[in-house]
Amino acid sequence: MHPYNSNADLILKPVRRVNMADIFLWGVLGAFLLLGIGLYIRQLVLGLGVTGLNRPVYWGVYITDFVFFIGLAHSGTFISAILRVAGQSWRAPLTRAAEAVTLFSLPFGVLAIMTDMGRPDRILNLVFYGRYQSALLWDVTAVGLYLLSSIVFMYLSLLPDIALMRDKLTDLPAWQRKLYKTLALGWQGTPGQFHRLEKTLDGMAIFMTMLVVTVHTVVSWVFGMSLQPGWHTALIGPFFLLGAILSGTCAVVIVLALLRKVYNLEKVLPLRLFNSLRKLLITFTLGWIYMIIAEYLTGAYGNMTEEMHVINSKFYGDFAALFWGMVLLVFVVPLAVFVLKGKDNIGWMVFASILVNIGMWIERFVVIVPTEVFPRLFQHLGEGSYLPTYTEVLITLSYFAGMALLYAIFTRLFPIVPIWETAEQSVAEMAAQAETAGPQIPEPPDQPVPPVPVPGAAD
Amino acid sequence: MPRWGMVIDLDKCFACQSCTAACRMENNTPIAGPDQAELGRAVLWNEVLPFLEGEYPHVVATLIPRPCQHCDNPPCIKVCPVQATFKNAEGIIEVNYQRCIGCRMCTVGCPYEIRYFNWYSPEWPTALTAHLNPDAETAPRPAGVVEKCTFCIQRRRKAEQQALAEGRPFTATDYIPACVQTCTGHARYFGDLDDPNSLVTKLAHSPRAMRLLEELGTLPKVYYLRQG
Numbered sequence: 191m192h193p194y195n196s197n198a199d200l201i202l203k204p205v206r207r208v209n210m211a212d213i214f215l216w217g218v219l220g221a222f223l224l225l226g227i228g229l230y231i232r233q234l235v236l237g238l239g240v241t242g243l244n245r246p247v248y249w250g251v252y253i254t255d256f257v258f259f260i261g262l263a264h265s266g267t268f269i270s271a272i273l274r275v276a277g278q279s280w281r282a283p284l285t286r287a288a289e290a291v292t293l294f295s296l297p298f299g300v301l302a303i304m305t306d307m308g309r310p311d312r313i314l315n316l317v318f319y320g321r322y323q324s325a326l327l328w329d330v331t332a333v334g335l336y337l338l339s340s341i342v343f344m345y346l347s348l349l350p351d352i353a354l355m356r357d358k359l360t361d362l363p364a365w366q367r368k369l370y371k372t373l374a375l376g377w378q379g380t381p382g383q384f385h386r387l388e389k390t391l392d393g394m395a396i397f398m399t400m401l402v403v404t405v406h407t408v409v410s411w412v413f414g415m416s417l418q419p420g421w422h423t424a425l426i427g428p429f430f431l432l433g434a435i436l437s438g439t440c441a442v443v444i445v446l447a448l449l450r451k452v453y454n455l456e457k458v459l460p461l462r463l464f465n466s467l468r469k470l471l472i473t474f475t476l477g478w479i480y481m482i483i484a485e486y487l488t489g490a491y492g493n494m495t496e497e498m499h500v501i502n503s504k505f506y507g508d509f510a511a512l513f514w515g516m517v518l519l520v521f522v523v524p525l526a527v528f529v530l531k532g533k534d535n536i537g538w539m540v541f542a543s544i545l546v547n548i549g550m551w552i553e554r555f556v557v558i559v560p561t562e563v564f565p566r567l568f569q570h571l572g573e574g575s576y577l578p579t580y581t582e583v584l585i586t587l588s589y590f591a592g593m594a595l596l597y598a599i600f601t602r603l604f605p606i607v608p609i610w611e612t613a614e615q616s617v618a619e620m621a622a623q624a625e626t627a628g629p630q631i632p633e634p635p636d637q638p639v640p641p642v643p644v645p646g647a648a649d
Numbered sequence: 650m651p652r653w654g655m656v657i658d659l660d661k662c663f664a665c666q667s668c669t670a671a672c673r674m675e676n677n678t679p680i681a682g683p684d685q686a687e688l689g690r691a692v693l694w695n696e697v698l699p700f701l702e703g704e705y706p707h708v709v710a711t712l713i714p715r716p717c718q719h720c721d722n723p724p725c726i727k728v729c730p731v732q733a734t735f736k737n738a739e740g741i742i743e744v745n746y747q748r749c750i751g752c753r754m755c756t757v758g759c760p761y762e763i764r765y766f767n768w769y770s771p772e773w774p775t776a777l778t779a780h781l782n783p784d785a786e787t788a789p790r791p792a793g794v795v796e797k798c799t800f801c802i803q804r805r806r807k808a809e810q811q812a813l814a815e816g817r818p819f820t821a822t823d824y825i826p827a828c829v830q831t832c833t834g835h836a837r838y839f840g841d842l843d844d845p846n847s848l849v850t851k852l853a854h855s856p857r858a859m860r861l862l863e864e865l866g867t868l869p870k871v872y873y874l875r876q877g
Contacts, residue, residue, distance in 0.1 A: 237792035238751070239768030244689035246762050248753040308751015308766065308793030312731075315750050319731040326730035326754050416758045417724050417865055566760045566862060569700060574689055 191379035192354045193613035193620040197458050201605045204453045205355065207363070208602055219595035226588020229581050230305060238308055240581045247562045247576035252306035254554040255586050257430070258437070259299035259593075260333060260409050261550065264402055265438030266292025266340065270347070271398040274391070280466055282611045283458055287449060288442045289344045290606070294596040295441075296337045298589040305585060325408065325415045332405045339401060343394050345373075346387060350610035353377035366603075381621040384610075406434040413557070420500040420561035423489075429481045436474040436520075437550040440543035443467055445597070447540045449606055458607045464539050468532045471539075475528065475546075479521045499564040499573075509560045512552055519549025651821040652740045653800055654842035654870035655829070656852040657714055660877070661836035664697050664712035668828035668837065672716070674780065675801060675827035677787045679771030692765040694798035695828050711876065714837070716828060717742060717763045717798035718861065718869030725755040725764065734795070740842075740870060741800050751793040760862055761869075764797045800839075801826035821847060842870060 195201075233240050243250050269288035273281040304310050320327045356370040377383065410430035413421040443464065450459045489497045490505075504513040527542035563574040600606075615623070672678070672695040681691040700711040719742050726734050726742060733748040734755050756764040770792040773781065781789070786803035790796050801824075808824035821841035829837040840849035849872075852858065857874040 237767070237769040239685070239690070239792075242688075243768070245691075245756070245765060246689070248756045248766060306752070308753065308795075309749065309791075312748070312750045315731040315733075315748055319733075319748060321730065321732050323727045324730040324754070325728060326752060330730070412754065415728065417760050418757065562757060565762050567698065567762060571698060571762055 191620055191624050192350065192357070193379075193610055193617055194615040195609045195613040197607075197612070198354070198358070198609050200455065201458055201607045201609055202355065202359065204601055205359065205362075205603065205605060212598070212602060215598060216595060219591045219598070222588050222591030223595060224588075226585045226592070229585050229588075233305070233581060233585075234310070238306075240579060242576055242578045242582065244574065244576065246565045246571070246574040247559060249306070249558055249562065250576055251555075251578045251582040251586055252302050254551065254558055255302035255589060256299050256306070257409055257554045257558075258551050259295045259302060259589065260406060261430070261434035261437045261554075262295040262441050262547075263292040263299065263336070263340070263438065264406060264431075264434040265295075265442045266290070266344075267336075267398050267402040268435050268438055269442060270343065271395040271402065274395040275399055280463065283607050284442065284446060284463060284467075285347065285611065286344075286604075286608045287445055287606050289340065289347070290597055290600055291438070291441050291445055292340050293344050294593045294600070296333070296340060298593050300333060300337070301592075302589060325411045328408045329412055332401070332408045336398075336401050336405045339394065339398055343391070343398060346390060346394070347608060347611070348604060349374065349377050349387065350379060350384070351605050351608060353379060354609055355605070369603075379620075381617055384617040403431060406431045413561075418561045419494070419496040419564070419566065420489075420557070423485065425481065425485050425488075429485065432474065432477050432481055433550055433553060436471070436478055437547050439467060439471055439474060440546040440550075443471070443539050443543040444547070447536050449601065450536070453601070453606070455607060458612065461534055461536070464536050465533060468528055468539060471532075471543075471546075472525065472528050475521055475525045479517075479525075482517070482521075496564070496566050499568060500560050503560050503564060504556060508563070509556060512556050516549050516552040516556055519545045520553060521549075524549075650738055650843075651841035652843040652870070653719065653805075653821075654740075654840065654849050654853065654872065655716065655719075655800070655826075656838040656849050656858070656872045656874065658834075658836045658838075658852075658874040659711065659713065660874065661834040662697075662712065662714060662832075663834055664699075664714075665833050666697050667831045667833050668714055668716075669693055669695050669697060671827040671831035672798070675782055675787065675804075676799070677771075677781050677789050678765075678796070679767065679769075679789070680773055680777070685768070690768050692767075692796070694763075694765070694796070713861070713873065714828070715761065715763065715861070716826075716871060717800070718761055718867070718871045719798075719800060721868035721870060722866060724760065724865075724867060725758045728754045728758045730754070739805075741802055741805075742797070743799055743802065744795055744797060746790050746794050746796070749794040751795065753795065756795055760865055760867065764795055766795050767792045801828075 241250065266289035269281050270285040304313065307313065316327065316330055320330070322328065352370050353374040356367070356374045359370070360367070407427040407430065410426040414423065414426040416422060446459055446463070450456055486501060489501050503509045524542040524546045527538050531538040532542065559576055563576065565571055565574070673693070676694060678692045678694055685691070695714060695716045698713045698715050700713060702709045719740060721740065723736065723742055726736055730752060731748055731750055733745045733750070734742065735745070736742050751766070753766055756766055767790050771789045784803040784807070786799070786806065804826060805824045809819040812819040812823055821844060825839045829839040838849050838852060840847040842850055842853060844850060852874065853872045855874055858872045859875055860869045860872055
């Protein structure tokens with residue numbers, strides 16, 4: 191049984207045969223991904239020397255990518271889990287698209303950190319010899335749990351829709367029908383099953399809300415637990431967390447606008463959703479500038495020598511262009527756009543969201559690199575420098591391509607708007623309707639009607 | 650159990666950098682070459698750091714040879730996710746090259762920047778390959794692992810084996826690292842900081858004694874005797 195959704199056909203339209211435009215898109219994205227893989231193999235053979243990393247800048251673009259992609263992953267959990275716990279039912283049409291962003295950005299966060307490892311062949315040492323004194327292992331645990339939970343959460347919320355596709359989409363290729371039949375796990379859509387599913391999702395939502403707070407805080411503590419000026423600040427946890435939710439929600443806006451356009455989903459992803467997201471984004475942007483002010487005012491006012499080397503480099507030194515560019519891209523322009531132009535205007539919302547995400551990538555870079563460039567003994571050592579090489583840039587691009595590729599394939603296999611969660615008919619109504627309709631007996635196939643013998647007619 | 654420490658007398662050091670060179674020969678540190686060194690990838694377990702204050706002609710130059718400080722409260726070992734770096738029973742901070750996964754968290758954790766990473770597989774010009782130290786502890790490290798000064802732990806092992814072979818107990822004065830042995834100005838001292846009668850303990854209590862970045866609470870075991 192499936193709760194009736196008048197838009198089911200519209201939402202299921204993208205889940206059809208793959209066309210030439212898809213092949214072309216996947217081809218281009220796949221090419222970038224292959225390029226990244228090729229460059230990574232080269233890095234494995236030659237060593238991390240092919241990057242621009244050095245002493246003292248031991249962490250650079252790859253770690254920035256790691257933090258950025260884990261940050262993007264907060265989109266899904268924020269929308270599905272946190273807003274669910276907060277009882278914000280308007281979020282229902284967005285949940286799957288947002289969770290898909292989480293599901294496909296997390297693996298690239300993990301890949302980014304593996305790309306940065308000197309000896310990825312020894313990754314199992316983390317399992318055999320892992321120790322919890324290290325913030326890195328908190329990272330591994332939290333991100334691992336997050337990935338696992340996101341997969342489970344996504345799959346569970348997909349179940350009724352997979353069952354719908356199994357039952358409804360009979361004209362698909364056999365392999366696809368088989369896929370849905372297997373993945374549907376025999377879901378029948380009884381009220382009891384729906385009830386258990388909702389309870390499970392409620393419980394998981396609470397767990398994932400706690401997890402999302404933990405994950406990005408723990409990612410920030412890889413820096414925060416060190417003694418380095420600029421990193422060793424108590425604010426780094428909340429700062430990174432808010433930044434992640436901001437960049438994640440902007441990513442959801444971008445993805446939703448794209449899906450809406452490409453798959454003609456205007457009816458199921460109406461404008462008011464973007465207006466609701468707009469209000470959230472205004473709040474988060476203001477929260478972000480609060481964090482920046484708290485961080486830099488405290489540091490600059492304290493005027494500690496080693497902190498000031500880092501702060502001055504950001505305010506007016508080598509990193510000034512990146513720092514002020516970041517403030518412009520994350521706060522000044524997007525806030526103006528969200529407040530003044532964003533209402534009822536998806537175009538402006540997407541523009542501001544793209545700026546925010548570019549700015550947030552820069553923000554991660556500006557947190558990580560200047561501190562390394564000015565080690566405490568810098569007066570003795572001299573300041574460091576860092577110029578990423580084409581290897582790092584292209585591998586970063588391949589992460590984005592990979593994420594887009596996985597996302598694009600996903601939208602061709604599964605409905606990107608949850609049909610059962612946006613159904614007009616509730617589960618109770620569906621059950622009542624099924625009861626009054628009686629047991630469903632399938633119609634017998636049309637049989638040829640045998641000729642009625644006509645009395646008196648010659649045979 | 651000795652607690653190994655070092656004292657460097659800055660009045661006697663004239664920055665000839667023989668210690669740096671000796672360390673490199675003793676420990677098989679990889680050659681970076683001018684381009685890589687320019688990028689900041691030179692591997693110098695012991696480095697002489699110039700600390701210049703003031704403007705010409707009123708410049709005060711302090712030249713500080715800086716090995717690993719072998720801190721008693723190191724910020725580098727608690728961050729290792731696989732315990733590839735650890736403090737041994739005698740206070741020497743070691744790296745297990747077989748276990749290191751190259752995450753470089755220890756390298757960013759050290760406030761003295763004494764840890765180095767193998768960006769490439771090590772290579773030496775042919776002329777030098779014949780002079781590589783055959784000791785097991787100094788075997789060339791592969792690409793992708795972290796390395797650093799070990800207070801020449803291979804010398805400690807060899808000194809203990811020598812003492813055993815000669816039928817006498819191993820004492821703290823039996824071994825010194827290569828940098829201490831080579832120092833042209835006899836500026837470096839090495840010994841047991843837990844022995845109240847050792848030279849290093851007496852020098853460490855000198856009014857001229859100081860340590861780098863003491864305010865961080867890392868408790869480094871390398872003491873410097875201030876100039877003048």
